[in-house]
Amino acid sequence: MRKEIYSILAIVLIMSACTDKDILEVAVYETSASGNQLKKIEEFPSSVSKDRILLNPEKSYQTITGFGGAFTEASAYLLNKLSKENRAKIMEAYFGKEGANYSLTRTHINSCDFSLSQYSYAPTEDKELKDFSVDEDLDDLIPMIKEAMTVSEEGFKIFASPWTAPPWMKDNKHWVGGKLLPEYYDTWALFFSKYIDAYHEQGIPIWGLTVENEPHGNGDNWESMHFTPEEMTDFVQNHLGPKLEKEGKGGIKILGYDQNREGLKEWVDVMYENKASSRYYHGTAIHWYESTYDYFPEALQYAHKKAPNKYLIQTEACVDAEVPHWRDDAWYWSKEATDWGWDWAPEDKKHLHPKYVPVYRYARDIIGCLNNWVDGWVDWNMVLDRQGGPNWFKNWCVAPVIVDPDTDEVYFTPLYYTMVHFSKYIRPEAKIIEVNHSDSEIMVTAAKNLNGSITVIVFNPTAKSKQFSLILDEKSKDISINAQAIQTIVIKT
Incomplete structure (x- = not known):
């Protein structure tokens, strides 16, 4: 029994290590109809959504x-x-x-x-x-x-x-x-x-x-x-x-x-x-x-x-x-x-x-x-x-x-x-970068600042919360946004 417990713990630790490595480090700020005013959001409910926001900083557009x-x-x-x-x-x-x-x-x-x-x-x-x-x-x-x-x-x-x-x-x-x-x-x-x-x-x-x-x-x-x-x-x-x-x-x-x-x-x-x-x-x-x-x-x-x-x-x-x-x-x-x-x-x-x-x-x-x-x-x-x-x-x-x-x-x-x-x-001289997202009910834009950070802004005008996976290179982060809300997500690269 003890051996089985140790085996389970080992698997959990291995999965945690892999997950931590693959998770994007982000700071999320939200303003919403429910009362948030640039509130820092640090905990998100478990997501079952397959919606994705995929960032491609290799393709850039105008300079801000x-x-x-x-x-x-x-x-x-x-x-x-x-x-x-x-x-x-x-x-x-x-x-x-x-x-x-x-x-x-x-x-x-x-x-x-x-x-x-x-x-x-x-x-x-x-x-x-x-x-x-x-x-x-x-x-x-x-x-x-x-x-x-x-x-x-x-x-x-x-x-x-x-x-x-x-x-x-x-x-x-x-x-x-x-x-x-x-x-x-x-x-x-x-x-x-x-x-x-x-x-x-x-x-x-x-x-x-x-x-x-x-x-x-x-x-x-x-x-x-x-x-x-x-x-x-x-x-x-x-x-x-x-x-x-x-x-x-x-x-x-x-x-x-x-x-x-x-x-x-x-x-x-x-x-x-x-x-x-x-x-x-x-x-x-x-x-x-x-x-x-x-x-x-x-x-x-x-x-x-x-x-x-x-x-x-x-x-x-x-x-x-x-x-x-x-x-x-x-x-x-x-x-x-x-x-x-x-x-x-x-x-x-x-x-x-x-x-x-x-x-x-x-x-x-x-x-x-x-x-x-x-x-x-x-x-x-x-x-x-x-x-x-x-x-x-x-x-x-x-x-x-x-x-x-x-x-x-x-x-x-x-x-x-x-x-x-x-x-x-989004600071002066930032570059707008390519974003692809699968949920047509939200709007998204993203920019890469001169300091290397990437800012993603998500707007959800619907009456329901939304869940999505934010993906950059081989890392991702599951995030949720409240109904009637704007989020700024800052990624330090």
């Missing part, structure tokens, strides 16, 4: 530029109204190494809808822009950016976008709509150059520019200026690009387009028509507002193939046309949100704008983008109030962090934790 959000006057103004403790808490949450560790950010040139009022750095008509000044940004916007730079250990890139040129440069002489008059193309190029210099003097290096936020306009609601693909390319090819190059600013990245994905083909066909047209474009900028569920993979693939060596960056996204829900995590996991198109989309586009789950929209879009050549993904406002502003046009939206400045309270919504799953664990 970064993830992050936007510095707006609205966000900066709100931070100034909070206590020092809560302001610091938010900045650490976004830029600290233990927080989201944002690596790619955006800001606005002149005012935008998420400003307190309409303003320009050059309000007086003058082609030489002698009165150019960024003093409007000194109270709120610039201090927020500087504080973020202090908090961030690894630093971050920042690109800037204009919503409009000063009205005096436009054919309609208004903040909203209209076109840049051809006689002011050189002046507008000078404006960009002066902006870069002014921010540099403040100690803020500008990494890149988008030529115009939403060149199709925004329904003539807030600051805007219209370009056709041909007009924007003319401006970049013959004015902005040569101006920056002549002044030694050729390293500034110029991103064209900067609107929804359905228009991508038309724009990249013009931008990258030939060497001359594409010379000064460093990449293409896109938004997500064309749909609440479709991330337009065919359009993204087309844009990449048209310019495979250029950036393809998602530069703005938010839960739009909604007043934020305060301290109500369940709403962010519920199919209750509506966007602008719920009421106003034309009939042939209505199907693109159904009610949606905010967390799902973020997770689905980011993973869909990463699996279709997008190399950067930037959210919109970092901080808004309980109304979804301040916003001079009352264009209310949701941010990952909502605050009540009157009571000095802060609410980190589930959208914040969703962003962290990507921004903290």
Whole structure:
């Protein structure tokens, strides 16, 4: 009997040794509708599932530029109204190494809808822009950016976008709509150059520019200026690009387009028509507002193939046309949100704008983008109030962090934790790698970081938990993910 026991123990020990050798060492973090917020998961129920996620780091795709959000006057103004403790808490949450560790950010040139009022750095008509000044940004916007730079250990890139040129440069002489008059193309190029210099003097290096936020306009609601693909390319090819190059600013990245994905083909066909047209474009900028569920993979693939060596960056996204829900995590996991198109989309586009789950929209879009050549993904406002502003046009939206400045309270919504799953664990210069998985109900993406670690992100939108075997080379790990959940799995290789 004793001999038999020893034999059984020996077999168990041998099996354990083999199993340990073949098991992947992973750290798993989960955010879920059931209440997990980047919770480290260390125990998994026994799996009987045959579903697999197979990683192939030998096959890689695009190089990651970064993830992050936007510095707006609205966000900066709100931070100034909070206590020092809560302001610091938010900045650490976004830029600290233990927080989201944002690596790619955006800001606005002149005012935008998420400003307190309409303003320009050059309000007086003058082609030489002698009165150019960024003093409007000194109270709120610039201090927020500087504080973020202090908090961030690894630093971050920042690109800037204009919503409009000063009205005096436009054919309609208004903040909203209209076109840049051809006689002011050189002046507008000078404006960009002066902006870069002014921010540099403040100690803020500008990494890149988008030529115009939403060149199709925004329904003539807030600051805007219209370009056709041909007009924007003319401006970049013959004015902005040569101006920056002549002044030694050729390293500034110029991103064209900067609107929804359905228009991508038309724009990249013009931008990258030939060497001359594409010379000064460093990449293409896109938004997500064309749909609440479709991330337009065919359009993204087309844009990449048209310019495979250029950036393809998602530069703005938010839960739009909604007043934020305060301290109500369940709403962010519920199919209750509506966007602008719920009421106003034309009939042939209505199907693109159904009610949606905010967390799902973020997770689905980011993973869909990463699996279709997008190399950067930037959210919109970092901080808004309980109304979804301040916003001079009352264009209310949701941010990952909502605050009540009157009571000095802060609410980190589930959208914040969703962003962290990507921004903290997929770092700049990471390579997206090949993933094959057998469960069509989940979404998966993976990246290999410069330090050798591999990050796998799994999104399960279903109402049931899922089990799968994660496989890398000859090692594997059985993992389960809760219903309605996002997981980040970090493999140290």
